[in-house]
Amino acid sequence: MTDQGIKSRPIYATLRRDSSGRRHLYVSAGSGPPPDALAQDGLESWTVAPTTCEGTLPRPEGVGERRFRSTRYLMETLGRRLAGERMGLRLYVEGPEDFLWDVYGVAQAHGLGRQEIFLKQSGTLARRVQCVHCKTFNEGVTTTIVRCAGCGANLFVRDHFSRRLSAFQGVKIDAEQPGDVPQAERAYP
Amino acid sequence: MGIQFRKDERFRENFSYVNSDAGVLRFPFPFGEDRYMYSVNIEPHIPGGPTPAFAHAFDIDEHYIAECQERAMVLADDPGRCQVLPHMMPAQWDTLELLMESLAADYPEHFSLDKDGDTWRWINRPLGIDQSFVFGRPETLPCAPFEYITRQAQGDFTLQDQRDDNLFVDGGMVTTQADWSLDFDIGMSFHEWHGPVPLAHETGVFDRALRFLLRLQYGHPVRRLNWTMTINPRLDTSPENYPDWGPDRTTVTPENVAEKVHLRVELQTLFRLPRSNAILFGIRCYLLSLKDIERVEKWRKRLHRVLTTLPPELAEYKGLTRYRDTIIAHLAPHDDGAELSPGIQPDQTVLPPA
Known part of the structure; x- marks a missing residue:
């Protein structure tokens, strides 16, 4: 569930001093x-x-x-x-x-x-999730599905990440069959 | 004789959308072979080829007026569908110039452009527009130049800035999209905005496509076809409005499949822009009902074969999972397995009655 195969996630290296800096x-x-x-x-x-x-x-x-x-x-x-x-x-x-x-x-x-x-x-893996439908930012999301604080939709946290918004994308999980919401799993502690 | 534009078409509730026989036959059917897989299927965007949709830089058809009206409705509800980052102003003017010059040259009965130095006069007869303005001076237009001209064109457009050996989607007019959000993706690099596409990263498709596009030359545009399916002739299948159109996918039955299901084809074109060195990406959307596809013998057989062999990841990504089997069951009795000609052309010039 945590690797959805989406390639927009950044990869981070350890910090090293860049000697070209002053x-x-x-x-x-x-x-x-x-x-x-x-x-x-x-x-x-x-x-x-x-x-x-x-x-x-x-x-x-x-x-x-x-x-x-x-x-x-x-x-x-x-x-x-x-x-x-x-x-x-x-x-x-x-x-x-x-x-x-x-x-x-x-x-x-x-x-x-x-x-x-x-x-x-470093630190928490909790995610900022932007609801793609109502544009509300949901902070500190640790689960695979989160209820949007703005519009109330149950959002699936997609691995699609925007560096500009510092946020993952949240998409209504039961848009096609309203009410068909799976159990949320804790995935981003 | 000019194009006979349809009036009163609707691409949302109370759908009203019809293709003439000529409109069906000019559809850019996307399958040249019996199997489909992602590839860098890019070719020079030169006039001609297997469909009249390739005849001009920017294709205009009988749905032009209705699609411009639909775009205006989407923008009234959600102005964020058109955004351009501030450093892209030269690319905005490049886009305006390219579209105005192309449309005026290719469809002189509908559009004209007169230049007197930097003072230009643009006439768009189908939409009843007569606009004089000064090129390079945004305040002489009713809105920013990119929005101004793409409100008068069919299909979506994005602007790619080229820097750091990469392309960044730094602007766009996106109201007829197949489920991607400009508001979320704006500013992303090439691999980032393609992040959600399955299977293609592993085969290196995006690496090769990016390398190719970084070398795209002014005056040598390229094109490719992409496709998905849409329930009802709905242009705005945005992620923003997914809660409103998503339930449509559960409404397909054996009785209504031919009317409900539409093949959605994107004629994607890429133009290097002269001043900004940006790339204009046109995503021209065509919708054709399964009922109309069936009137072309080659297309109905080939669509059946493509859907039967489509990898499940692609079916899932394209949102076909709920109704793919219903389409296949509908088409199967009309596919005798006979060999079909390579290429996308319809191989017939008249259609049986609808």
Whole structure:
């Protein structure tokens, strides 16, 4: 069920430092340290405090570290930061898939090319699912079928992924025979 | 003499759709052999060939006015069916120029284009349009140039930007589609937007097609045929509206199969555009009922053979699973197994009465 044979899914490599860059920025949806392969002098590291912090902001421990209360806060700060950047920045991104492509979108909007951005999936496999019928985004979907929060349709989560929307496509599973909805399976923990 | 356009056709509730005998015979039947499998069946898009549908760069037929009206209705409900990313403005003008010049040259009794420098006058007689505008100045048209001209053409269109040795679907007018969403796919690379197609990735079809298209030359357009089936003569089989048309697939019975089931053929054309270096992809949709297909002896026998041997993955992807056996049972008594000529041409010039 998790491999539907659809070829629009991204494949991710491990993060390595790109020596052609002059400045290196690591942004993560988690709170852990950057991978060793990146952690050399001059790496900036942006992380998000876990929700157990309940809005408090733990102090950064090292030089170049910065912490955020939420991924949303990080994303907005990143947009302002990239607006003033020059050539030579390398961006390393780690987190769930929707976070990766949200960051990618922000970076692209500010002129970073795809050779200057490196993505690594980690954390939850839960998916953002866009209902193709009503366009509502359903966040954090862990099951093969989800009831759309917008229109109420029972959506099958297709493996078809849009990097632009950072979302998978949801299609009404019982469109042909209304009411014929199989049991949802937990597939994206 | 010009084309006799049909009025009052409907491609949605209270369907009303008829093909003349000439309309049946010019249908671009997609099966040149008794078996079907994906291939890079691309050929030069030059006038001529086995169907009059290949005679012009952009084919216009008796359904032109009704299809433009249907498109306007879809766009009124869902403006997102036409989207173009901001960097594609040169490709928008390229498209407008190509369509206007082609239609005016190929159908002078219906369309004309007069140029005085950058000041152009476009006349579309079937739709009653007389528009003067300045080429390159979007504010002189009622809407953006790509939307403006594709509202006046049959079939869907997408715009492919070429960069990083790849093609990206960065715009389109998509209202008569076989179950794919421009709103979801816009911005995707070639392999990404073909992601859901089964079997073809493994055989390298998309790798070869992409390599070929990256080298497409200005002035040398190409074409291919693709197909699926649709219940009722419905043009808008979009994923957006699938909850509304999906149940149609359960309504096919041995009694109504010949009227309900339509072979849906896409004449796909690809044009390199001169200024933008983008590719314009035309997806011209033709619908023909099983009842009309049966009037052509070669086509009814060949369709029977293709459906009998179609791989189940393809039947599933094309949405035929629920009613394929009903079609086969209907066609089987009329296929004597005799050898059929290669190619898609009908091999007859008159039809038995409907």
